[in-house]
Amino acid sequence: MHMDTRPDSLAAALAPKSVAIIGASDNPDKVGGRPVDYLRRFGYAGNIYPVNPTRSVVQGLPCYPDVASLPEAPDLAIVAVAGAAVATTVRACAARGVRTAIILSSGFGETGEDGLQQQAELAQVAARAGMRLVGPNSQGLANFSNGAVANFSTMFTQLAPQDGPVAIVSQSGATSAALYTLLRERGVGVRYVLATGNEADTTVSELAQVVTEDPAIKLIVLYMESLQDPEVLAAAAAQARRKGIPIVMLKAGRSASGMAAAQSHTGALVNEDGVVDAFLHRHAIWRVADPASIVNVAELYLKGMRSLGRGLVVVSNSGSSCVMCADMADELGLQLGELASSTRERIKEALASFATCSNPIDLTTALLGNSGALGGVLRALGEDPAGDLYLISLPVAGAGYDLERLAEDTAAFEAATGKTVVVTATLASALAPFRRRGLVTFASERQAMLALDQASRHFALMHAAPPAAPDGEGIVLPEGAAPFLSEADSLAVATSAGLPVAAYWVCHDVDQALAAWRQLGGAVAVKACSEALPHKSEYGLVFLNANSEDAVRSAFESCRDGMATLGVPWGGVIVARMERGRREFAIGGKTDPVFGPVIMVSDGGKYIEAMPDFCLLVPPFDAAEVRTALSRLRVAPLFAGVRGEAPMDVTALCDAVVAVAAVMQRSGGEIASIDLNPVMVRSEGEGVVIVDALIERQPHAHSVSVSGSAHATKTVEEMKS
Template sequence: MNHQAIALGAALDPASIAIVGASDNKNKVGGRPLDYLKRFGYAGRVYPVNPSRSVVQGQPCFPDIATLPEVPDLAIVAVAGSAVLEAVQACASKGIRAAIILSSGFGETGDLGRRQQAEIAEAAAAAGMRLIGPNSQGLANFSSGAVANFSTMFTQLPPQDGPVAIVSQSGATSAALYTLLRLNGVGVRYVLATGNEADVTVSELALAVAADPAIKLIVVYAESLRDADMLARAAAAAKDRGIPLLMLKAGRSAAGAAAAASHTGALINEDGVVDAFFQRHAIWRATELLDIVNIAPLYLKEIRPRGRNLVVVSNSGSSCVMCADFADGLGLPMAALSATTRGRAGRALASFATCSNPIDVATALLGDSRALGAVLQALADDEAGDLYLISLPVAGDGYDLEQLAEDIASFEKTTGRTVAVSATTAATQEPFRRRGLVTFGSERQALAALDQFTRHLALTASAQAQAQAPAHQRRPLLLPPGTSAFLSEAQSMAVLADAGLPMAAHQVCFDADQAVSAWRGMGAAVAIKACSAELPHKSEHGLVHLNVDGEAAVRRAFEACRQGVQALDIAWDGAIVAKMARGRRELAIGGKMDPVFGPVIMVSDGGKYIEAMPDFVLLIPPFDAAAARAAIGALRVAPLFAGVRGEPPMDVDAICAAMVTVASIMQQNADTVASIDLNPVIVGCAGDGIVIADALIERRLPDGSAAHAFLPLNAVTEEVAQ
């Protein structure tokens, strides 16, 4: 374990704590952590520091850090912003391993605050001291009582150590998650708030808590991500231990991004890339806090279903109908029960009950409290079901809830199947919750949780398969010498053809006679395009001529390209004469280097409406052909690939192969290639392959950046009508 990890471990489980700016007032930021440490049973040594007091909250107080009798593992800094730097320097000089800065007024306030924050971070880093914050609500570890945090919610809802870790940039959101989980009966071990993240990030803390054997679920809230490699490590560590990692990443919209910038001074990530990164690493992205809170009990059961086939049992016919509708909308298939199962269930119920799936037990439970148990016994021997929803919207007087709860709990225990119960009132839910059954207030809530749970399991399995996929080794691209931001189209096509991508037949011509000769050699209509490394976007200048046929037409198109480039006063690299490629569909494939997440690959529908009606999917490499196929299947146009109305299927295998090749190229040429754009990619029938009619490579500048904010999905770079 390296020094940084040891220091972070000391922050999460310190043997001793100093509180700089300790206060007698338990409701002040400097007073609350001292109160909490005593209140929640912290057994380590605590050193209040305040030059104007000798005793704070009944404990001896020290005038400064230098006079402490030992070097504490952790310091809590709760002084005014102007005094923070001096306090951090004193802690660093003492040799303290980690410090939490509760003070605000730094990076979230603007340029001056960012400079002050950087100065504090530099002072800590120079001494090897880890820094949480500034603008942090603090850290809380309820297994040891090390509550170095000032949230008011810990007195509103008494802590209970449990299997959940909450890691959040926002202190308020960490407290809200804690509150909602505790109200739902879930124990929480860690509540960790990183604030402005001058040093320690949510990703690093997620990795740290994943090593705790008691943790069964990690929940993260973030407004920006700047250490994707660390988050990937955290996700991998969680997967290795079977710990689900749920993340609420704010800042999806422009308005949300602006709000995040003013909240924690966060840098904003491109949201589609964030989604692709989460998908690649099996991190489930929640849309709101309740998405996390409602599903947490399912994850904590540690029962993992084999599939998504659903069985619904209810004492309401309308609930049966609505559940079937909800399930269909979510893509949860209703399990096909065997005739034997249906017969056994029918014998346990009144003649008017419905024994197909959903199973409507009607009023049978009023007359026979063991009828549900008999139905569940019939279901236990049927392997068709993976998920079971027991819906009891009506269960008042006359219903033996204790017996019903006992029978459902017995079914879950003996079969190891995933069971959810929905009931409308808290009183009805109580017997089920008491027996550890996962219980919801409505069928829709329950089914949404089952859907997310099983999709997340499938995502985890897919991510593990991709992690084990063999890497595609290719030799580095040999880019032609030059300092231009882009290669010309001809250069790009030559380089990528050498890497194994199928380029359209073409010839670079420097006079009209060469162009005519090229046209004759191709024996069909051609495209004629101006070529220049200074001209990545030719269409908008009218320098692309399609379906050119006949000597006179070829000469006119060539001359128009030459004169057009001359008028723009840019370098003339000839004109490309390319055979017109024909196929079934035009797609686009692109790759770019994201400054945080590294290579990102895009596949999208093509054609001239690509920007007006975007239809794309992003992937983070490495991935194999199976993952590429799954991504292509998510496009809106995907049903066309199989062929419709008697059409033959398209060559999806060739598309997948090109995507894997582009991903490999981007990974292995990260130092030299900023982006690749293949557009259009013309797809033929199955077995006919694809033809790339246009290509563009952007160099990576010496400082590692791109020449411009290239993103194929919303900045299509070339003509698409070939």
């Protein structure tokens, strides 16, 4: 991405005063002809300039032989030529003063190294002229509020556009069209369909930032295969959050094969998926698995939520639906609200004596003979604080049911209470009266429950106050050129940051080691200490449970002699108190080259690699967020204690994770990674203790480690090991 010397260029590309189509065709079904047709068909009021040296008229418009002969420098140019003509055209646009050029042509970064080089050259030409590029390999941009449809998707003729409150911004043109289609088939209006292609310059993040400025936008849908400018996306998310605009993202490339496919598709770098998840959560961007998950909840997003709780009340005329909804609520973590006794009495008055008055509320056949029964139940529920989300399920709602009355009463309840209400029915005709009154409807209870779950979680995440960055002075590492700090220096940094480190001494002779053992008063660990020896146990230079003069002496001498044999610099020997805890955990951090500091906390012990159980967080975050993340670990049920055990000190573990994040943030990027393993978690109130620490410097001109392998910044997989 290049620095934009014209900050309003991308905004102007969505509302251009003039558009040139280079490679314009008289055939509206060709790539070069479709944008001309669309601009005219969808009411674009600006100047349209077809450019084609072989024609004088294109689709009834005067055609120009080249960009230089245009009567003005267009705000937007659509490049619909192939091969070497693309580079020539981009240079001509740059020379003419075009503000933004969309390159529809493919055959660049997605094809390999040569294509990437050509793509980079196009971006350089544009950057020197202050011109923005969209693409190459882009399907184009479309703004249906003003008819500026500089796009060649066939879907705009298959499914008529309707301006609306949704913006779609996608790296993939096909996916942008698919999302448009699904939303339009659902009856949702879409204002923007923007496809960035290979992103030689303009990114999804930048266009997301532009569309947040549009006051008509109420939902932003993103598709990405890679994320190269997280700081821009974070700024867009912050702006959207302030305006109450949800951002939902479909991020492809979760699996190894998916990442490989993404590379071949756009020629872009891909990101570690767990880090992407943590980043999106940090910025309240909701990640979904497929387009259907976006479309299913879109109308609920657009309706908004005034109540952010997750208490669910189900009202149905089917007992089986009540049971199935209760099961689904338990599966999704939605709480069936406990109704007050006074509410249940009022419900009983509104229904037949054999109806169920507790939540879920089974209306039975009462609606057939009493079309006001639903309204009576809803009025009874209106003042009960147990409900935030209401599901009205009418699987049986054919002849004999006064659907207009039911819909009127439901809409009145929603308007009066401000609660979130959804309605389900198997017949589309049964839902029609509810939809006419602006209620959100679904064809099945499961679709409705999934939408309620997602929207309630997402809006709560958006409304949560983002934690502040940590206070305190910067962390300064000891001077040195080695990739890693010694364990002693790593422990000293951890101690200075307030982390609870096991008591230790650094000893340079046997007498010091024996004095340390006596001072610590019990079994000790004896470990070689050198900045050139980050993994001591691999060389047999860690001795545990030494608890006699002979054992301590022997361990010290073995460390000293082993380090001499390896030829590593002497840093002494660490003598540390042997610590015990309820369970071992590991806390790690790394500076991701794209996302910055990322923190990992995982179950520990010798099976950590065979059965990884970890969570990732992107700072800043607080202890409450860490606790929520820890609750998703497989070992989480052990925290409360099992079969008479005392609870573990999860509070202390959370505090330690927050402190590690602060170390990473305060280091000014000088720490490449930090590894605290094991971290012994004790019983509640007894804290945690860090037994071992290893800090890695950010690589500059580091030497090769003792094992002979070149240094590389840790991946998440390495953080877990």
